Amino acid sequence: MANNLAPITTADLRAKKHAGEPIAMITAYDYPSAKLAEEAGADMILVGDSLGMVVLGYDSTLPVTMADMLHHSKAVTRAANRTFVVTDLPFLSYHGTVEEGVKNAGRLLQEGLAKAVKMEGGKELAPLVTRCVQAGIPVMGHIGLTPQAVHQLGGFKVQGRDVEAARRLMEEAEVLQEAGIFSLVLECVPEEVAALISSRLDIPVIGIGAGPACDGQVLVFHDLVGYASSIQPKFVKRYTDIGGSIKDAISTYVSDVKERRFPGPEHVFHAKEEVISQLYGGGEQPS
Secondary structure, eight states: OGGGSOOOOHHHHHHHHHHTOOEEEEEOOSHHHHHHHHHTTOSEEEEOTTHHHHTSOOSSSTTOOHHHHHHHHHHHHHHOSSSEEEEEOOTTSSSSOHHHHHHHHHHHHHTTOOSEEEEEBSGGGHHHHHHHHHTTOOEEEEEESOGGGHHHHTSSOOOOOSHHHHHHHHHHHHHHHHHTOSEEEEESOOHHHHHHHHHHOSSOEEEESSOTTSSEEEEEHHHHHTSSOOOOOTTOOOOOOHHHHHHHHHHHHHHHHHTTOSSOGGGOOOOOHHHHHHHHTTSOOOO
16 A cells, blocks of 8 residues: 555655644564565654674674665665665764765665664764765654663663753754754664654654653564564563464474474475386385
């Protein structure tokens, strides 16, 4: 159904904010999950560097490379014809020179076929954001809890709890908007602070652990469907437990194989009798 609609654009997303229509975003990493997200009507898909933890088994996003992001971005964009796809710039791919950052951002659009990139950080990124936008690369900002800076932040903690920190977040959001971002992710921020930031910005603010007043919400595919996701942050709502169903199915398969219940007669192919005779040279055939 969703595939028959026109592709979503940054202009559409901005219009949704001003119309008060919430934006549904999902983080997905491969063709099957992106296909399901699009068919379910998601507005945006984020190819997050969280793939390092969710599908590659690392304990943080830091080991994720440009090659990883390009690989997964290409898989997602093959499935998403209507949904707006944003791909994360991984750690250290945009923290050097502006030129290097623009080049890597461009690769995610040119090779990864994303429609926009996301970068974590505050006002220090303004020059890079401006250059990317000038080059025709839409940029989504990301402030609050920024996983790439988890060691500097001292862990996965809520950000903006005191007055000074909240003001800093508001300032960073406004600077990034001025630099040209089309949207902003707020992660793990008190809902009152997120509501104030959302009301002050003209661009869509997408929350994750930032309360209901944001212009949209984002959750990780694996978290919301319970697919081999052992982490359950407070801000995640699990809508089903597909992982439990998959585990039960595999367990039954293993048991069937070991007890010789699978494959059954309905799962096998048969050769003609004359073929079997020639193969065994007229000798005794296996029972």
